[in-house]
Amino acid sequence: MLKGHRRLDDVTTNMAALGTARRLLRTCSRVKNVQRGEQRSVRCGLRTLCSGTRDHALSDNTRPQFTDPAVQDLLTRMTGLDLQKVFRPIKEELKPPTYKLMTDQQLEEAVELATQQAEKLLQMPPLLSERKPISDVLSVDKILDGMDTAKYVFTDITYNILHRERFIVVREPDGTLRKASWEERDRLVQVYFPKEGRKLTAPLIFKEGNLKMVFSQDRHEDVLDLCLVQFEPDSSDYIRVHAATYEDLDKHGKYELLRSTRHFGGMTWYLLGARRADGLIVDMLKRDLLQDAVSLVSLFHMVHPHSESAQEAASQQAAGADLLKIYADKESQKSGYIELALQAYEQLTTKKSSAE
Amino acid sequence: NVHILPIYENYHGGYVVIRLALAGHKQANRPFYRIVAAYNKRARDGKYLEQLGSYDPLPNIYNEKLVSFNFDRIKYWIGCGAHPTKPVAKLLGLAGFFPLHPMTITEAERRRAQTELIATEDVLQEGQKEAEV
Numbered sequence: 001m002l003k004g005h006r007r008l009d010d011v012t013t014n015m016a017a018l019g020t021a022r023r024l025l026r027t028c029s030r031v032k033n034v035q036r037g038e039q040r041s042v043r044c045g046l047r048t049l050c051s052g053t054r055d056h057a058l059s060d061n062t063r064p065q066f067t068d069p070a071v072q073d074l075l076t077r078m079t080g081l082d083l084q085k086v087f088r089p090i091k092e093e094l095k096p097p098t099y100k101l102m103t104d105q106q107l108e109e110a111v112e113l114a115t116q117q118a119e120k121l122l123q124m125p126p127l128l129s130e131r132k133p134i135s136d137v138l139s140v141d142k143i144l145d146g147m148d149t150a151k152y153v154f155t156d157i158t159y160n161i162l163h164r165e166r167f168i169v170v171r172e173p174d175g176t177l178r179k180a181s182w183e184e185r186d187r188l189v190q191v192y193f194p195k196e197g198r199k200l201t202a203p204l205i206f207k208e209g210n211l212k213m214v215f216s217q218d219r220h221e222d223v224l225d226l227c228l229v230q231f232e233p234d235s236s237d238y239i240r241v242h243a244a245t246y247e248d249l250d251k252h253g254k255y256e257l258l259r260s261t262r263h264f265g266g267m268t269w270y271l272l273g274a275r276r277a278d279g280l281i282v283d284m285l286k287r288d289l290l291q292d293a294v295s296l297v298s299l300f301h302m303v304h305p306h307s308e309s310a311q312e313a314a315s316q317q318a319a320g321a322d323l324l325k326i327y328a329d330k331e332s333q334k335s336g337y338i339e340l341a342l343q344a345y346e347q348l349t350t351k352k353s354s355a356e
Numbered sequence: 357n358v359h360i361l362p363i364y365e366n367y368h369g370g371y372v373v374i375r376l377a378l379a380g381h382k383q384a385n386r387p388f389y390r391i392v393a394a395y396n397k398r399a400r401d402g403k404y405l406e407q408l409g410s411y412d413p414l415p416n417i418y419n420e421k422l423v424s425f426n427f428d429r430i431k432y433w434i435g436c437g438a439h440p441t442k443p444v445a446k447l448l449g450l451a452g453f454f455p456l457h458p459m460t461i462t463e464a465e466r467r468r469a470q471t472e473l474i475a476t477e478d479v480l481q482e483g484q485k486e487a488e489v
Contacts, residue, residue, distance in 0.1 A: 152423055153423065191422065
């Protein structure tokens with residue numbers, strides 16, 4: 001693991017009391033996760049191709065995966081790039097603001113640099129299926145039974161190996177030498193190779209009741225950032241917290257909270273997998289984002305090509321608002337809303353064109 | 357204390373050992389060992405060549421004793437002719453890197469004998485109490 005990329009920004013964490021200062025590891029955690037994300041997607045490419053647990057309709061290798069470039073392209077477009085939201089002020093140490101005098105051209109260049117930076121910050125965290133528990137026993141030595149009251153945990157400290165491939169073994173008091181479980185592994189790797197922001201025991205915010213409280217305060221994004229830092233992407237805790245967050249967002253329709261953040265893609269993928277993207281489409285139409293709604297429907301057709309609306313659309317070669325109409329007819333439960341919103345949008349566009 | 361100068365290490369027949377060095381001398385009753393490659397005649401906690409790991413003899417809240425080994429560098433030093441001491445050899449045997457040390461087995465047997473002895477004593481005592489009653 002490369003440790004040389006620590007930013008010099010101060011980081012304050014205050015997880016003892018819930019509902020206090022925002023985490024501001026965004027820069028650190030994003031830069032770090034970029035590298036880790038790349039490593040993992042390269043190494044786990046084979047695994048993701050062979051896993052298809054989300055939808056039982058399709059379980060072949062032909063199913064589009066989260067990492068497909070077409071899917072990623074659609075998801076990034078839907079995420080949007082609101083510079084004001086991405087670079088909104090986060091709590092840092094008090095510095096007087098710096099003012100620069102720029103020409104128009106320099107300003108444009110600065111904005112372009114900012115957009116590139118924002119794209120890097122908005123890179124989606126990896127999405128993996130849940131890891132299988134390790135239950136490998138290396139040796140059973142009955143002669144050692146009762147040698148000690150405590151277990152011995154042996155970790156390999158060699159610097160140049162990946163944390164996933166490290167040898168971490170446990171010698172139980174009854175003499176069995178077994179490989180350490182995933183939770184033990186995470187904890188020990190954090191002990192010997194501490195990662196910034198990660199705690200040895202998970203913060204209490206990830207318990208069910210506390211999650212509900214935080215959701216009522218509209219702080220889904222903070223929870224997801226914390227979760228990203230604390231847990232491995234294929235651990236059960238990570239998947240559980242993400243699922244709970246997305247469910248809550250879907251229930252209350254608060255999609256706007258995640259709109260210009262890196263978690264938007266994950267949320268859309270989850271909702272598509274569960275076939276509950278209606279609320280999202282309605283929200284998009286309310287905010288006049290027709291393009292996003294269309295790309296969402298096309299993504300739905302890519303993920304579920306055997307559904308009725310997908311086959312209809314393929315047969316009619318529809319595009320744009322027609323796709324939405326087909327989807328509204330065939331698939332969605334809130335078709336009334338979608339049709340109303342479509343009509344309203346069409347009225348608006350006709351008014352604008354007639355005004356011009 | 358024989359104060360060894362660098363050029364004398366080979367001259368006096370000094371050799372490298374892999375042993376436990378006590379760290380954290382500022383705290384009483386809280387031992388913590390570093391697994392260290394050092395010259396034989398050096399002080400136990402003195403200057404070492406390289407740290408190869410750590411050993412915490414007190415169990416933590418999960419009832420684990422944490423031991424860490426840098427196997428890559430241990431292999432190097434053993435290849436250079438370093439001798440591990442008895443406790444280090446025992447730990448490496450428990451880890452599975454070395455074959456099991458005979459004293460580990462002996463200690464386990466002794467402990468089992470001890471526990472059996474205590475168990476039989478308890479049974480005898482209970483028998484006596486019942487007999488009295």
